[in-house]
Amino acid sequence: MMGTMNFLQAINLALKEEMHRDEKVFILGEDVGRRGGVFLATEGLYEEFGDRVLDTPLTESAIAGVGIGAAMYGMRPVAEMQFADFMLPAVNQIVSEAAKIRYRSNNDFHVPMTIRAPYGGGVHGALYHSQSLEAMFNSIPGLKVVIPSSPYDAKGLLKAAIRDEDPVLFFEHKRAYRLLKGDVPEDDYVIPIGKANVVREGDDVTVITYGLCTHFAQQAATALEKEDISTHVLDLRTVYPMDREAIVEAAKKTGKVLLVTDDNKEGSVLSEVAAIIAEECLFDLDSPVQRLAAPDVPAMPYASPLEKYYLVTKDKVESAIRDLAQF
Amino acid sequence: MMGTMNFLQAINLALKEEMHRDEKVFILGEDVGRRGGVFLATEGLYEEFGDRVLDTPLTESAIAGVGIGAAMYGMRPVAEMQFADFMLPAVNQIVSEAAKIRYRSNNDFHVPMTIRAPYGGGVHGALYHSQSLEAMFNSIPGLKVVIPSSPYDAKGLLKAAIRDEDPVLFFEHKRAYRLLKGDVPEDDYVIPIGKANVVREGDDVTVITYGLCTHFAQQAATALEKEDISTHVLDLRTVYPMDREAIVEAAKKTGKVLLVTDDNKEGSVLSEVAAIIAEECLFDLDSPVQRLAAPDVPAMPYASPLEKYYLVTKDKVESAIRDLAQF
């Protein structure tokens, strides 16, 4: 069975299937119950699963911390942070607790919890409803950070995250929710966490990216076919810990590497990709590593012209690939 | 006037001088008053400045947030976080507020605040009194992150941080406090934030590092002189935003680059250094970029043999330089 659905529906379906499959799975977060979440990711689940879909008070540290406690007990909480930006009050629980519990207890306790959060901009969300926060969490051993790039991946990766025995931060691009549509099997499949995915084979330039930018990279690659530029696209899928092997292979494939993120540049997760390349395949490169990213300003402004200036787009990716192909 | 003092005394002196110089400077934190701080960084200041050295309740988010409010009003708060590990409850105030206030208010408000925190391990502090947290803050435009490597630098950089018009995170290696001694002028000098510093000229291998590891790198370089290995050492001093120019120059100088941190490796601030090198001086390198770091585990264990296994030491730096020289 296969259906065409958007990214948001794929998320919703994954949640529903996992709640059916395992009664230890429950959802908690702000407005996830009757309201179905402010983006409707949990729509219909309260009606179907009742108190297993729990509206919490407006307290992110408690959402994370209660989830951690319940997970240590043996449940599989799926916490929703209303916006990635609002995870920040929960950072102590996520970094000091969730990430370190298995290690500090010498494997006695563990935290099988998923934290979902919409990230990214382009929807007039301004500074605090547009941020990409993955870079704050890409140096925290014990955590996994997953960012799907299509409805198919969203379903398979979210199911894998929920079944994972360790805490997973699961970032969903809020613009992807309705923009991305695709075929999603209605049966049970999971996509392994920790593995990157070649979404397009090519010979001239390698693009390494993740999330919504994967979509832009694919669009750009298609457009550039006309110019006889063949683009290889690697979707990281998991941005922490990274799939070194896949990165090295993709970089060597063409010898010209463009890294793309919609986060700001300095210190983004692309830095680690570049570092892996600098360690492993320096002599296989034909041109310097390029990074395309948002400018290094605190976050995306509200006014349309400024937001547009800030955003990474298909056109910007396209021209960066072209430049690199011509290097 | 010049005195030999340790790193801790240099910090204490900088605080004292700045409090004398500008009555808007005040200190707040846990146990900073009569107790003089748990590491004694503020020793004697309560006696001298009274209520300008304020013991706060045990609430890091309030320490940061009250500091931010006072700074917006026009004061120059110097907040102490008792251990870097305990900054995590304050992340929302630091990242959502301190870092973004100038930008979001279109330059109407700003936050001239310094947040000091002891970081790093090697003193039996175990998981939660040993962490290096700079990597969590090296992708946050609006913040500056400074990590001094000597008593001289500690004084000059802390004074610069306090006078800076923007928020500065100032990490002090807790093992450096008593380990590092050096000449510190008793007069007023500041060291510019944002500029790296060549602490040793050399021709064979470039080490780029910061904080206490700079000390190890210098020791290793001295030891390697006997083997006719000449080491160039760049101390980043400011790890965010980074001094691209100095990094490129240092990398080109020898063509062989070793990056060193006592943080764990993946996603550390070294990733950005490697990325800059991969972007700017790929064709000037004679060997792949090397990173020496702690293993990717959540934090340093308590038991001595495990702590030792985790730590970056002078010996580890020395052998990494040697390997690279022989590449």
Place this chain on the structure above:
Amino acid sequence: MHKYERAGLQKDDLLYMYRTMLTARKIDERLWLLNRAGKIPFVISCQGHEAMQVGAGMALERGKDYLLPYYRDLAMVVHFGMTIEDIMMSNFAKEQDISSGGRQMPGHYGSKKLGIVTGSSPVTTQVVHAAGYALAGKMEGKDFVCLTSFGEGSSNQGDFHEAANFAGVHRLPVIFFCENNHYAISTPLDRQLSCVNVSDRAKGYGMHGETIDGNDPIAVYAAVKAAVERGRNGEGPSLIEAVSYRLTPHSSDDNESTYREADEVTEAKGRDSITTFAQYLKELGFFTDEDEQAMHDEIQAAIDEATDAAEAAKYASPESALLHVYDQ
């Protein structure tokens, strides 16, 4: 003696009060129209909060005291000096937006010259800044007070607790002003709060606490005025909770049909201060139907003009997005 007299108010004050409430309401209504017409991307409303906001704001001294508001405080900031045009510029995200030059969403008020401290979206952070302002004032020997506002849902955030305790320990002149409108987006009081009144928390911070009718601007004025006096006299902070109801959906992005009944909203509209306070003024003989109509017309004209000006105004340049990350 009338209750407004007991509160130390005069006829002119009451008329000003009403005009300010009405101005905010009418701006708010215009914003919804602009949003539905596709002219502005987002609205967050003050409807139902006008009385408490104006009552509280009037208890402060402009030019001296500080306001650390939240996104619903349109009426409060209008009282504090933001013009209708300022508000429109910010809703259209134009360069002239005094809060942020169009960088922030509407409702994120700030202006150094007006004593309104810049705010963000993550709730309750401003509550801690209020303690910081008050601490600075105490250190500098000033006698200003700081009023910071937040929703009842937001009173559950850790930052509220830490700020209230800090202000309590240091006896800082902070007024913690909770605007209880019964909902935090879709979450009603009983799933949000474990106490009966938010002001039940005051004792835990050693401060005065009280709960008042947020539809009665005079009662709110009186309670906040007393808190201001305590603050100036070194008697520390207060927690004032004003109770009303959110008359609109949470924001223009919300759909409230899944979580509350239309009846409940209709009933709350019966207590709407815009109606009841006009009625009160008329009963006092301070105000006629004609006065009311004139006031409406006058405000409407000003809003029309400000809307046109804001619509015609220019955006900041795209490259200006790079400015003001650090001191230059």
Place this chain on the structure above:
Amino acid sequence: MHKYERAGLQKDDLLYMYRTMLTARKIDERLWLLNRAGKIPFVISCQGHEAMQVGAGMALERGKDYLLPYYRDLAMVVHFGMTIEDIMMSNFAKEQDISSGGRQMPGHYGSKKLGIVTGSSPVTTQVVHAAGYALAGKMEGKDFVCLTSFGEGSSNQGDFHEAANFAGVHRLPVIFFCENNHYAISTPLDRQLSCVNVSDRAKGYGMHGETIDGNDPIAVYAAVKAAVERGRNGEGPSLIEAVSYRLTPHSSDDNESTYREADEVTEAKGRDSITTFAQYLKELGFFTDEDEQAMHDEIQAAIDEATDAAEAAKYASPESALLHVYDQ
């Protein structure tokens, strides 16, 4: 009727209570000696807290209820099943440390099989986990309760507030047990807390709150027992504050001479439960000086043995530092 009878306790319970208190005290004293002799790097003490910890712990059912303790809770975890050897292994950071295999500092208790939930150093995080355990229990239809403890300084952290409110809203069987020892490192009550009693905060969370003498293990037992019953009956959480005094410096790294007078400590030692409760038992005729001596000797011998065993035990291998980051 004696107060211990009113509390439902019997002679044997009282003797067990005292033995457990004394065991903890004597372990603690040994740890200081080991530290001063350079054999262990760090000590954090329970001295002054023994009565409240044992009283509270005994009100729970081992094997059923959960403990989410903090670093001072040596006496509580000894009651909950940690042996003297377990404690020594952890202080020597040996592989056999059941809490962490030598990875964490001492005082960071945890053992799944004993129902003691692993804790960290940043204060108050465990308080939120307690609400999570209790929520899971409620979802699964269990009737266990969760006791979580923390210092009075830590009750100011945002996480305390958020957890207490969460437990209040969902009427979860959590016992918030505050061990008020008058200091948070160097910071005394009046610079830490804005309320008179920490239990003044209970009303703000719609829960029962009370403050009791932490040197009286029977009073603590009775208060916690009642809280356990409320919890099991679906009547929600409680906030119990036990007041005593920290008889040692904050930790082996602390120097208390700068912030408190020796007199104050001496005075508090006059109320030390280890002395007063022994006295009480003797007055009841349950205990003689000889019994006391015998108990001391017996415990001492066990401590000697455990110390030797822990000193001789091996560390985890250095490379084992790489294990257990993720599921393998």
